[in-house]
Every structure is written in C-alpha cells, then in structure tokens.
Amino acid sequence: MSTNSSAHVELPTDMELVLKVIPMPADCNASGDIFGGWVMAQVDLAGAVIPMQHAMGRVATVAVNEFVFKQPVRLGDILSFYASLTRVGRTSITVKVEVYAERFGTKGKYTKVTEASLTYVAIDEQGKPRPVPGLAA
Numbered sequence: 001m002s003t004n005s006s007a008h009v010e011l012p013t014d015m016e017l018v019l020k021v022i023p024m025p026a027d028c029n030a031s032g033d034i035f036g037g038w039v040m041a042q043v044d045l046a047g048a049v050i051p052m053q054h055a056m057g058r059v060a061t062v063a064v065n066e067f068v069f070k071q072p073v074r075l076g077d078i079l080s081f082y083a084s085l086t087r088v089g090r091t092s093i094t095v096k097v098e099v100y101a102e103r104f105g106t107k108g109k110y111t112k113v114t115e116a117s118l119t120y121v122a123i124d125e126q127g128k129p130r131p132v133p134g135l136a137a
C-alpha cells in the first residue's frame with residue numbers, strides 16, 4: 001500500500017524535543033533546498049543531547065547507523081528535532097532522531113522530513129570509552 005510521505009503528521013509523544021532551528025539561505029544547495037550535510041550536522045547535534053545527559057559528560061559520535069531524507073527541507077521551514085534512546089550498551093548509547101518541518105506559512109502542521117539512528121560513545125578526558133549507567137529495569 002502506498003503512503004503520502006509529504007502528508008501532515010502528528011508530532012511524536014514518546015520522544016523528547018531536543019532542538020528547534022530555522023535554516024538560513026547560506027544552508028541551501030544549488031537547487032535551493034537545504035543542503036543534506038547541514039541537516040546531518042543538526043541531527044548529530046540534536047542526537048547528542050540525550051546521550052550526554054545519560055552519560056553525564058562528554059560523548060563522541062561513533063556511527064551513523066541509518067539516515068533517511070524522506071522529504072526536502074526548505075528555506076523558511078521551522079525544524080523540530082525529536083529523539084529517544086533505543087539502546088544502551090557498556091560504553092555506547094544509540095538514539096533515534098526524527099525531524100519534522102513546519103513549512104513556511106503552515107503554523108501547527110508538520111511534515112516528517114528526516115529520520116536517523118546514531119550511536120555515541122561516552123569518553124573520558126583522554127578520549128577513551130568509559131562505562132555508562134544501564135537502563136533502569
């Protein structure tokens with residue numbers, strides 16, 4: 001069954017809002033849409049929030065496990081980044097990040113534009129992996 005992926009959707013209620021940002025003209029690619037690399041950088045920043053809180057300190061991105069650009073991001077969109085923990089290992093923390101665009105002039109209507117999974121590693125002062133707390137049972 002096909003779905004209309006540009007349709008308006010509800011914002012997630014089981015994820016945390018970790019970042020809101022509006023792209024600027026300097027973030028555009030040659031086609032006038034927002035450059036994918038800019039979106040990836042914002043997702044990396046947004047994805048680090050929950051791991052940093054959980055690890056109570058410094059983390060480094062070790063892997064981008066999945067990254068899907070479902071819809072273009074356009075100039076004037078207000079982007080909301082939602083994240084949730086999906087796995088806690090010995091030193092690593094994996095999160096899911098979903099990005100929703102409130103298109104220019106469409107207040108309160110959201111389109112999912114990007115989804116990603118990233119893994120961060122808690123690191124010590126020497127940049128070496130350090131153990132993180134487990135998930136409460």
Ligand SMILES: CC(=O)SCCNC(=O)CCNC(=O)[C@H](O)C(C)(C)COP(=O)(O)OP(=O)(O)OC[C@H]1O[C@@H](n2cnc3c(N)ncnc32)[C@H](O)[C@@H]1OP(=O)(O)O
Pocket residue numbers: 044059060061062063088089090091092093119121123127128129
């Ligand atoms: C702040 C930033 O975002 S910096 C941006 C770019 N990131 C960086 O510069 C980080 C560069 N990488 C590094 O410094 C190192 O690889 C480190 C510190 C992240 C990890 O050091 P390593 O010696 O590779 O660690 P090690 O092999 O012990 O693995 C550590 C954890 O990462 C996990 N891991 C390693 N590689 C991967 C991978 N490709 N995918 C998913 N998880 C991975 C391991 O499974 C392990 O998790 P666990 O302890 O929960 O089981």
